[in-house]
Amino acid sequence: MAIVELREYAHAPTGRGKGLQKFSFSLSPGDAFSLHADRIDDAHLFLRALATLEPPEEGTYYFKGEALDFTKLRRLLPVRRRIAYLGTDAALIGNRTLRTNLLLGRYYHENKLDLELSDDVLSMCRLLGIEEKLDLIGRLLGSVRLLDMVLADDGQIEWYVEEFFKGNYSYERG
Numbered sequence: 619m620a621i622v623e624l625r626e627y628a629h630a631p632t633g634r635g636k637g638l639q640k641f642s643f644s645l646s647p648g649d650a651f652s653l654h655a656d657r658i659d660d661a662h663l664f665l666r667a668l669a670t671l672e673p674p675e676e677g678t679y680y681f682k683g684e685a686l687d688f689t690k691l692r693r694l695l696p697v698r699r700r701i702a703y704l705g706t707d708a709a710l711i712g713n714r715t716l717r718t719n720l721l722l723g724r725y726y727h728e729n730k731l732d733l734e735l736s737d738d739v740l741s742m743c744r745l746l747g748i749e750e751k752l753d754l755i756g757r758l759l760g761s762v763r764l765l766d767m768v769l770a771d772d773g774q775i776e777w778y779v780e781e782f783f784k785g786n787y788s789y790e791r792g
Contacts, residue, residue, distance in 0.1 A: 619683055620644035622668065622701075627677035629667060635659030638667065640676060669701045670694050699727050717752040 623644040631637035635657045645651065655661035666672045670679065673688035680686070681697045688694065711719055717735060724733050735743070735752075743749040 620646045620680070621682055623680040624667065624674070625678045625680065627667065627674050627679070629663060629672055629675050631659070632663050633659035635663055638663060643668075670698050699723075713755065715753050715755055716748070720752075 623642075625642050626640050627638060627642065628640045629638040638660065653661055653664065655664070663672060667674070667679075670681075670686065670688075678685050679688070686694060686697060711722070714722075720735060720739065721733055725731055740749065743752060
């Protein structure tokens with residue numbers, strides 16, 4: 619049985635995309651998929667739809683075989699708790715670490731502050747190469763992210779970190 623299934627799903631364009639024309643998609647345990655799109659806005663729209671953040675204009679969204687009712691958003695909360703979506707348009711809370719940002723949803727839903735990242739999340743962080751950055755502050759990560767095309771090697775990061783804490787946000791050598 620599919621965990622997630624979108625049947626005859628369609629959505630109007632957002633941003634510069636062309637929208638999602640009627641399509642069907644299913645994801646079962648153990649499945650993996652790769653997403654390729656001509657327009658990035660369409661890829662974002664699909665991922666947001668998959669995370670139940672965009673209601674279908676046509677078609678039906680099934681979660682574990684049950685059709686979801688997007689007219690009653692509170693009924694979607696148990697499903698949204700089980701689906702994670704962190705897109706490139708998501709912003710980190712600047713004065714919190716990446717680890718804390720990743721835990722915020724669990725803090726809210728489990729009503730606890732003494733939580734640790736699960737082994738699955740740590741494994742994903744390791745796979746993405748960000749495990750060593752989990753305790754960096756979000757604001758710093760955002761600043762370095764703007765520079766990722768300029769950095770020639772990891773050895774330059776230390777200089778940028780020092781300059782950031784000195785208040786040099788333009789990263790000009792003095």
